[in-house]
Amino acid sequence: MFEPRPTSTYGPSPVGLAGITAPPDLTTAPEPHSASLRHALADRYSLPPEAFVVGADTAILLHHLVARAAASGGGETVYSEPSCHLYRSLTVDYGLIGRAVPLRDYRHDLSGLVGAVSGRTRIVLVDSPHNITGATTPLSDLVALAQVVPDRAVVMLDNVYGEFQDDDEFDRWFRDLVERRVPIIVCRSLSKTRRLFGRRAGYMIGAPAVLGALGPILLHYDIGTLTQVAAQASLAGHATFEANRHVVIEGRQRLAAVLDEAGIPFAPSESTSILLDAGPAASQLAYRLSSAGCGLRSPSTGGVPAGHIQLFIDSADTPARVARVLAEWQEPQ
Incomplete structure (x- = not known):
């Protein structure tokens, strides 16, 4: 469908809004595991649908990720400080031990993060672009970090602002990450560039084997029908x-x-x-x-x-x- 070029205002996609003006039957259950939305994301990134987990937003996905780590026997998280406030609060709320590494010159201190990883590390939380400074972390640093985490641990790349970066290097890298089964999980949002903040939707990208090793992250019907429809339609609003x-x-x-x-x-x-x-x-x-x-x-x-x-x-x-x-x-x- 042809989409008229919008004015350069920061707003939602007309295609996404049109997707919910005639909503589907809300008396039936939502599509389990947001299957159609996951297929739309798979087309967007040229990856299999199994490489995606969709949630109500990235914060909810992070909650589930930390909760799964706590349920598997506890352990430690590693993150920079300052960073997204959820890293510390969720670590404490779910009874894990947090190892905070100070930023260096407004950026993540890779050597400090690597040094904080131990045999009890379950998640290394890295926001890039950084939630406060906006600084990005080189892809080579993220891969190097993933190489030192223990088995069944992951690096969580909080990339919710990634679509505002100057290039699409990360998009190309995602496919390599999945194909090589690198223990990195990427979190992205549909609330930012798609401007669907009121219909909260986010997703994780990772190798199916890496996502599967975490166990069940979401339930069948965690995402409502209207959110699924709006999010899927917005992906077509280029x-x-x-x-x-x-x-x-x-x-x-x-x-x-x-x-x-x-x-x-x-x-x-x-x-x-x-x-x-x-x-x-x-x-x-x-x-x-x-x-x-x-x-x-x-x-x-x-x-x-x-x-x-x-x-x-x-x-x-x-x-x-x-x-x-x-x-x-x-x-x-």
Whole structure:
């Protein structure tokens, strides 16, 4: 079906929305294990359907993954700090022991992560692009990390912002990962580029043998019919997908230029946000940016390093808003 080119706004796919305007019979059970959606993902990545597990969102999938590790006799998780807050909280909630490795220059410390792996490690959690800094981890580092985990342990690559990276290197790599049965499981989301945040859907990619070794992760009917239909339809919305990527990637480049011109240091990012170093004035600047309608996280909201602000590219005019705030903020008093 022809899809009109959407405007460069950050929004859902018209194809995805059309998929639920005439919803199917909701009196019957959803399709078990989201079979049709898994086949659509298989076509998207040129992989077998068995290489996918679909869940309500990536956070739910992570819950199941950590719960399976705990049920198999406990053990340890390894992750960087700071990272996604769920890594620490789920580790504690499910009675596992967490080994946190500090970031180095805004990036994962590969040697530190490798050194934290032990015979009791069950999951190594790596977010790339990083949840806070937006930094990415080279594929060679991830493979090297996977080579040191014990049997029946996995590296969980949290790649929910991966479709906003500058290239599609990861997409090509997924097929090699599955074919070689590398013990890496990739988590991706349909809430980001597809903009289906209200119909929560995420998926894991991995070699069928690796996924199978984890045991049953989800039940038959964990994903409702409307979510399955909307998610599957959105995969056909290529124009909207590319437009949403364009808004973020171009916005990221423009925002980096604004920060450069203002002389404010920041971490290189391939995500939907940029982490800037505002020093002692971080709280004051965060207040001004927030008042101007900019989406952000500051140290007071948790996870963000002291003196820093995590700025989100949540619309095409984000760089212009930031530029106006910085111009006023830096005016001589």
